[in-house]
């Protein structure tokens with residue numbers, strides 16, 4: 001008797017995030033979204049990230065719900081005690097490029113052939129900073145799509161860096177940072193020198209960041225497409241410019257909320273997803289429960305930024321003098337010098353007993369969703385920015401590096417969601433900005449933030465832009481892996 005041929009298992013996609021908290025967070029959500037769409041996923045992380053995920057996240061229990069999911073590791077080539085943050089993060093990029101590429105290739109080429117449960121990897125989704133993944137994909141003939149976990153507005157500035165250099169706008173000398181930039185189409189009326197990514201202030205065109213990021217346009221057009229963690233209603237005009245260089249763009253963000261929305265339609269309930277690389281202090285949620293509605297300003301500068309002791313003190317005095325309640329994340333390794341416990345002045349710790357609360361790491365998405373939170377003093381890392389936008393929380397921007405300077409300007413000038421404190425960290429300015437956001441201009445910013453949050457929600461519902469783009473991505477993966 002003729003046996004019916006067995007249907008093939010679903011397409012198998014390898015996802016490789018940059019080994020930093022922000023990219024791991026958003027690509028972890030993407031992995032889960034694609035699992036929910038029925039694809040098989042190998043999530044590749046460095047050994048360093050894996051050890052931290054195993055300690056602090058619920059990645060294993062979370063993904064035990066998806067039979068097609070597996071986690072694999074690769075070395076990043078750095079010694080275990082390397083900080084992988086602050087001004088050392090570039091060493092991580094260099095090491096990945098030189099040391100991890102052979103492991104990556106070996107992993108893909110030694111994959112077992114198709115069996116009845118799993119096909120070999122036939123599609124790669126990698127962070128666009130991991131350019132070597134595209135070299136390997138081309139060598140072995142597998143389609144690749146890049147994910148950019150930064151904002152589209154910053155990506156567009158990276159694309160325009162060669163033009164800025166050609167037009168003589170870069171490098172610039174002197175300290176006039178308020179001069180407007182003319183060679184970034186779409187931003188001529190508001191983008192100042194001070195809003196360019198921080199490394200543009202270097203007069204050296206051979207600066208390692210400058211060399212890396214001015215190749216972005218070229219690099220990104222090598223992939224079959226770009227997945228962006230943003231939504232059309234937020235960055236539409238800039239996306240039109242990016243499409244002139246890379247036509248195939250999948251805007252499927254905000255990813256964290258996209259996943260939440262999809263899961264809310266499932267019949268089985270899952271525990272909240274966490275890809276945290278630090279131990280979350282959940283006691284702050286109980287503290288928030290006892291605070292009045294929209295009275296607390298949440299303060300956090302993400303996973304990489306470092307503060308000097310002087311900056312820490314100026315922020316502290318500014319917050320205390322503003323009379324606002326605050327929840328402040330002082331990450332264990334974020335104060336320049338040794339461990340933060342010995343660095344933080346006694347008076348800051350005192351504050352934890354008055355109307356402030358300090359934690360080493362918070363469950364940020366939940367914090368921003370809490371009704372007691374009315375503002376966010378942020379470095380405007382892209383994940384934090386999107387998380388705040390989705391929850392309708394107005395912001396004060398105090399950027400540290402890269403896309404954060406750009407995001408802060410768009411957040412305040414274009415989206416009108418708050419204030420930009422960039423380049424100052426003076427207690428009087430901090431106090432004034434916090435008062436403006438939380439009291440004086442509270443209504444204006446809250447209204448605008450609520451409207452934007454509503455647009456973010458609409459793009460994720462059936463027929464919305466991000467919803468449709470995710471469906472298109474899944475269809476494209478299916479057709480490219482036939």
Ligand code: UDP
Pocket residue numbers: 020021022023025276300301302303304305329360361362363364365380381382383384385387
């Ligand atoms: N985050 C968190 N707890 C904290 C601080 C940050 O969970 O106490 C998360 C935050 O929700 C975001 C990520 O860490 O998803 C930081 O990413 P972002 O792109 O904002 O900044 P980066 O860390 O890359 O500078």
